[in-house]
Amino acid sequence: MLRVTNLAGAVESSAELVTRACQGDMGAFEDLYRQHVGRVYGLCLRMTGLPESAEDLTQDTFVNAWRSLPGYEGRSSFATWLHRIAVNAVLARRRSPQGRNEVSMTDEAGEQMDFESVNMMDEATPIDIERAIAALPPGARDIVVLHGIYGYSHEEAAAMLGVAVGTCKAQLHRARHLMRGRMAPERAT
Amino acid sequence: MNTIPFGPRNEPPDPLLAKAAELPKDVVPARDLWTSIAARIAGEPQRARSRSFRWPAALAAGFLVASVSALLTWGLMRDSDPTMQKPVVIAETPDAAIVPVNYGANSGLTVKEIVARDELLARFREKFNELRPETRVAIQKNLAIIQTAANEIDAALAKDPASGMLKSLLIGAYKQELQLYSTVVTSSDGLTRRT
Numbered sequence: 522m523l524r525v526t527n528l529a530g531a532v533e534s535s536a537e538l539v540t541r542a543c544q545g546d547m548g549a550f551e552d553l554y555r556q557h558v559g560r561v562y563g564l565c566l567r568m569t570g571l572p573e574s575a576e577d578l579t580q581d582t583f584v585n586a587w588r589s590l591p592g593y594e595g596r597s598s599f600a601t602w603l604h605r606i607a608v609n610a611v612l613a614r615r616r617s618p619q620g621r622n623e624v625s626m627t628d629e630a631g632e633q634m635d636f637e638s639v640n641m642m643d644e645a646t647p648i649d650i651e652r653a654i655a656a657l658p659p660g661a662r663d664i665v666v667l668h669g670i671y672g673y674s675h676e677e678a679a680a681m682l683g684v685a686v687g688t689c690k691a692q693l694h695r696a697r698h699l700m701r702g703r704m705a706p707e708r709a710t
Numbered sequence: 711m712n713t714i715p716f717g718p719r720n721e722p723p724d725p726l727l728a729k730a731a732e733l734p735k736d737v738v739p740a741r742d743l744w745t746s747i748a749a750r751i752a753g754e755p756q757r758a759r760s761r762s763f764r765w766p767a768a769l770a771a772g773f774l775v776a777s778v779s780a781l782l783t784w785g786l787m788r789d790s791d792p793t794m795q796k797p798v799v800i801a802e803t804p805d806a807a808i809v810p811v812n813y814g815a816n817s818g819l820t821v822k823e824i825v826a827r828d829e830l831l832a833r834f835r836e837k838f839n840e841l842r843p844e845t846r847v848a849i850q851k852n853l854a855i856i857q858t859a860a861n862e863i864d865a866a867l868a869k870d871p872a873s874g875m876l877k878s879l880l881i882g883a884y885k886q887e888l889q890l891y892s893t894v895v896t897s898s899d900g901l902t903r904r905t
Contacts, residue, residue, distance in 0.1 A: 547748065554744055559736025566737055576739050580747050585815060585868065587751045592869035605871045606815075613815040616824050650729045669730035680871070683818035700726050 535599045543590050550590075554583055557600060560671075561607050567666040568611045570655045578614060582607040604671070608663075608681045615659065653700040661696035664689050669696075808838060808849075811856050811887045814864030816871060817880055827888060834891035841894070852890055859883045 535556065541549035561582050566575035585606050593602055654665050667678040668689070675693075679686045810831055813819055838846065863880045870876060 547751070550751075551744060551748070554747065558743065559738050562739045562743075563735060563737035572740065576741070576743060579739060580743050580750070581815070583743075583747045584750045587747075589865075589868040592865075594869065606868070609816045609818075609868075609871065612818065616819065616821050650726065651733065653726075654730065665727075665730060669727045670733050671735060672731065683877075697724055697726055704726070 536595075539590070539593065539595075539599055542587075543593070550583075550587060553599070557603055558583075560600060561603060564604060564607050564666065564671065565611055567654060567670065568608070568659075568663055569614075570662075574614065578607065578610045581610045585610065601677075604673075605681055608667070612682070649704055650700075653704050656703060657696050657699055661692045661699060664692045665696045665700075668693060808835060808853070809857075811853060811860050811883070813860045813880060813884065814867075816864050816867035817860075817884075818867075818877060819880075819884060823884065827884070827891075830888060830891045830895070833895045837894050849890065849894065853887070856883050856887050856890070 535553065538549045538553045538556075542553055558579065562575055562579045565578040565582070566572060569575050569578065582603065586603055589606070593599070597605075654662060654670075657665060663682055664678055667673045667681060668675060673681065675686050675689045679689045682689070808831075810827065838849070841849070860880070860883050863876055863883060867873065867876050867880070
């Protein structure tokens with residue numbers, strides 16, 4: 522079920538909450554969780570395509586963030602810092618035996634996508650573009666999610682993914698090509 | 711006449727990327743994850759209350775790793791010395807006790823690198839039980855040193871994920887682990903047929 526959060530009502534700024542959470546205030550950290558869980562889960566869900574994995578990874582992200590909070594120096598926004606942790610968690614899971622055994626929607630070449638299996642979003646979602654992104658092979662999907670949806674620059678996305686900027690650009694080019702090819706038949710129907 | 715345009719190119723935005731940018735950024739999970747998160751973090755303190763910079767620890771760990779292979783090579787040379795009596799080895803330390811280094815969530819190591827390590831590890835395990843007990847202990851100590859280094863580097867990377875120096879240190883630790891396995895696999899060829 523897709524629900525979109527509204528952060529406008531956030532009473533306390535992230536900076537104040539981070540300061541308190543750094544001092545071990547779990548209540549403040551819970552408020553940070555409430556403010557940021559939607560974006561972290563959305564990022565994990567779109568990078569993995571698997572709701573159950575995305576839930577695990579969201580939990581891992583916040584647990585790792587809690588552990589690392591004293592080292593957060595505010596050089597990037599808290600949201601960006603949290604996203605880096607989330608991306609690291611996703612990449613680590615892909616490398617793990619568990620992650621390697623998880624069913625992928627595509628192989629690395631982007632073949633054998635079954636659109637019917639992509640049911641992570643509800644009817645209100647603009648399903649064609651969401652499905653097309655979910656159908657991409659992992660490398661191409663990562664850059665569309667980080668750059669296309671979450672607005673990170675190629676340089677920021679490359680740093681998060683641990684790849685060269687040129688690789689990001691090439692993956693984006695590949696993603697656009699694959700998405701165009703896959704969305705065209707849907708448009709025709 | 712052809713002209714070369716100056717200034718930023720005004721390429722039309724890709725319609726697919728424009729659609730992607732319109733997708734909702736926030737997606738709420740189907741269940742509240744906070745309870746599980748709170749249970750996990752309740753039992754553990756944050757890594758450090760101070761905001762001390764942990765790079766020095768990571769650097770020290772890196773230098774510690776650099777000394778590993780020399781110690782191991784010395785141990786293996788003792789193993790391969792034909793003048794030394796080699797007892798029949800009963801494997802007090804089963805190869806299952808060899809735990810490969812965990813580089814943590816921030817390492818950025820690729821699947822290919824992990825698979826390469828695992829393949830070498832499998833060959834290493836075949837040789838491990840044939841080594842002298844003290845060599846096996848030395849190997850385990852060396853792996854523990856590399857693990858300590860990896861932990862320190864991972865902690866530092868959590869704070870500074872884009873640091874090239876930390877990534878180099880991590881790759882150095884990874885190479886040391888491979889070197890350790892490789893040294894055993896290649897050096898023990900002459901030692902494996904014990905009587």
